[in-house]
Amino acid sequence: MSAAALSARDYRATAINPDDGVEIALTVMQPELAAGESAPLILHGHGFGGARLPNRYERSVYETLSGGILPSTEAARRAADAGYFVISFDQRGFGDSGGRVEIMDPAVEGADISAILDWAMQEMPERERLACDDGDPRVGGLGLSYGGGFQLIGACVDPRFDAIVPTATWHDLRYSLAPDNVVKTAWGAALVALGVPTSGVRLDPMLYRALLEGLISPLTGRGLSQAITDRLYNSSPVSFYDGEVARDGERVADPTRRTPAVDALLLQGVGDTLFNLNEALHNAEALRAAGNDVQVIAMQYGHSLPFLQDIDRIAYQTDAALHIDGETYETAALELAWLDWKLKGRTPERSIPRHTIILDDETSLMFDELPIGTGDHGPTVEFAGEATTGGLDLLLGILRRQSVSRLWSLVTGTAANALHAIKRVFDSDKPASGDDTALIARLVNALPSDHLDELASGGTFLPLTVIERDDQAIAGVPHADIEVSGDDATPIAFVGIGVRRSAGGATILLNKQVRPIRGAGRRSLELNGVSHRLHAGDELGLMVYGYHPQYLASFSAIPGRIAVRGRIALPIFDVS
Template identity: 30%
Template sequence: MRRSTIRVIAAVAAALPALAPGGAQARDQAVRSFDGTTLSTSFFPAAGLKPGERAPTVLQTHGWGLTRTTNPDATSNEDVGSVGVGVLRRAGYNVLTWDSRGFGQSGGTVTVDAPEFEGRDVMALVDWVAQQPEALLDGDGDPRVGMQGPSYAGGIELVAAGLDPRIDVIAPDIAWHSLTTALNRDGLAKFGWGAALLAVGTPTSLGLGLFSPYGPETGTLAPQLIRAAVDGATTGRFSPEVDAFLESRGPKDLVRRIRVPTLLTQGTADTLFTPSEAMRNYEILRDARVPVKMVWFCGGHGVCLTGNVPSVERAVLPWLARWLRRDASVDTGPRFEWVADDGQRRSAADFPLAAGPPLAAEGAGTVAITPVETLNGLVVVARPGLQGVRVPIPAVREETDVVGEPEVTVTYRATGLGTDDHVFGQLVDEVRGVVVGNQSTPIPVLLDGQGAHGHAAARGRRDARHPGEPLPLRARRRVEPLRDHARDRGRVRVAGARDAPDR
């Protein structure tokens, strides 16, 4: 593959101190990407690395709207799944952090991990790493490199691994497969998240670059992102232009080109990039016989209501030891691990789990559709609906793990002033009074007064059911992570049937 040509911008005095007396030096550096865009970076040699010694390197950028880590001793954040620079250095790795294109002190336009821009930026950074005296090389211009990081950082890992064969291992955290399925859920835009992402991304893309030590940078957001927020606010649906933009951003089809070991960590309380996104990537990589492992933890873009158990660092470090340091004696554990809603770790040899008897139930009732727009409190939390159709699911007789994508089928007759709308389904743990995984699922309905069927697959769940515990499905109108864009008024008479996979 043809490598991007880079030029190192005129020498800049190192802003970072030596990490240890007589040891290799940490340094800030501006690197020019394929199109001349400035990428602002910080390079941290592995702890204890002496002059003349070399080590594998981990590349790590940041989440949406944030900036690179500049603390050589940074610790891990288990709530979002970021492994700290200090943790990686002490494990024997150099770490290169950078401000992604358009954010922080880097220039350019934020194009949402586009292969032709952010993807090629990573290729330029790999070229730069190959020139560093601390970097272990597997060949001329081919450094031993891995990648780890959450959210926006996770997306670019999947993109870059599909583009550059010099990347040896990745551990993307709370990333996505398709922005179309992540942000435009069953035909309904996630306005709450769209507005939050716009609000968080604008200051760091427009402001911080003006104070770059390498000269003012006027980074900005792609105009389609502004349009997406406007579409979500006014209609609840994305325009064809925005749909096409989202379809072309991030990994999606590039996942099929990945051939390096991949650890997927995803948050079960994540209402932006749900476990379903990791499930798609996992299935593609497993079927391609790529070494892959998936870990679900209680965190991500959301609020963990059941108590998180540290899971990401303990999975990432063995994965890097096995595949980046190439220590064949390291055991990376079962292929699928998850933290259930009781706070206990579970594991399985593969995903999906072998199906047991279905947990099924039926119910009927009426859901009112009102013209009141509801964005109830935090956009990342789903609350149990007080009104709506309640479908009790029979209690299990023995300990049961419900893991996967529950399905709901609705037979309904709906009337209203408009032509179509949505109701929302959620699984509610009535013992604790919480929505399982903080997830609500939109179910499209036609307001034509005719009988019809609606179907939806809920986003990935992990629920530990104990004997005698009720777990009802509720069909309701109000929802938080998605904008409840009730443009019309009407009523929906529904009969719901829920079928959940279980172990």
């Protein structure tokens, strides 16, 4: 007998992790279905510090606070009216869910995700209407940032996922938060600030400790401790691709960790300063190597620091529309159409290229393989020069120009407590707390925002190549062989691709993308992916900084000079 017609409704429910009894709060958005019709399931997860959708009509907490929709969240709302069961959930430690935020630990948050799928299959009131193939449900995922991380980790731990759409998320948290073990302290402070309101300070102490270790790195001369880098690796998709876990600094084979069998549409922002384009590239490479179908769209925007980047939103600015191959698509509609293809078998009107880089509001570039500087896609050029390292003198110089009353208001009642907080970093029996982190962050962030450009303006421009004609673009991941030498054996420098316009004016750091180099010696490395239209007479160069505000408190404590030389392959294309 055919199942009766099903009315649309939204309701709240709870899934319980059987390992520790923690309750995960759910909003279930049930579709309207005709008699006998079934529907796939989509799990929707929020970003760090966010909360689940209350229903299919209202905006999420973050959308309300920032004044605009998020495409992945809008896609989840629309999916509920397009023949999908949608479960939007408060990730562990956030909103109405129990437990503590464990930064996507596969054994903890991963088990939460499996518990939600178990609930949908075994307890959801209309579970018999789930679309299944031989008893296996068709499951998709939507979400941004932390909500993208749950999809990759979830697919790694639970084979029931068929298709995922992770937006602006990570491949390796060690690289995301501390590349070359130089901590992104500006982002560390931002993540703590974003996470506290909806978690009620239920954050893993590791996050506070990592931020503290970064804040005091100029004093200690080191980055993150081994225990923290091990945790970050184990909470990353790369550990599943490698089939290993990290223990006490050693990598140990783990047969339970393997690359998932799941198709993916990866959206990543070229202007994302937290999870850059390189992360999507490496996720795509690993997933494809396991036989999955993967498309990558490099958007213009992503995670952004409001005081460093020209954006209209807090923390995230993702592209609401994408211009691909002469047509403009709503990002939310594109994501849902891709899921329709993978979960309902509906062939999209236009196929999505394997790799698309959105150059600007009118132009996109399409590739079979995402360009990496190998010399096949543009020139390989040599460079050499000197640069200054160390930001302490620059910081102190600017601080000295502040009024006594301003500095006093910032440090009153803080200095003695800050010393106490620093000591706690080295006391493993007394983990750093959120209060400790806030005390030190107040001192480090004492600078007014109008001085941040000054801190980033001391970069050295090492010329690379002059563009000879219009309608060209640099798009992809430059690759460099760099040798660093100098008096300091462990200098910290920051490098990125810059352009000096033919018409004069300031030198631009492309897409605000800069990465650190710790220590002297020769190395081969990827620079952060970039995308920028070029004009005849523009000169590309390697920008070398001794200090950059994205790494607010991470720099060489003792100023010095370094010699930098090497060669770099630039992915340059004709826009036509």
